[in-house]
Amino acid sequence: TDPKALYLVSRGAAVARDDVLTRNGCSGNATKPWDAAYPSCVQYAGCPAAAPVVWCAIDSDHNIGANATLRDQYAYNAIWAFWTGLPAR
Secondary structure (H helix, E strand, O other), X not given: OOHHHHHHOHHHHHHHHHHHHHHOOOOOOOEEEOOOOOOOEEEEOOOOOOOOOEXXXXXXXXXXXXXXXXXXXXXXXXHHHHHHHOOOO
C-alpha cells in the first residue's frame, strides 16, 4: 500500500473514531445523515445529545478528494459546522 494513499483514506482513522464512540458513551453503530451540505458525514444515532459523534469519510474516491483545496475547505467547513452546533456547556 502506498503510504501517501493512506493519508486520504478515512479507514485509517476508524480506530480513533471507535475510541471516541466508546468514551462518549455511544451504543451501537447505527448512523443517520448529519447535514445535507456534507453528504459524506454521518452522525452516530446511539450517542448522548451532549456528546455527539459525527464521522466524515473522506477517501481516495471521494468526489472532491483529488482537489486538495476543495477537500481542505470541505473538511474545515464541516468541522466548523460541527463545533458551532454543539450544545453550550
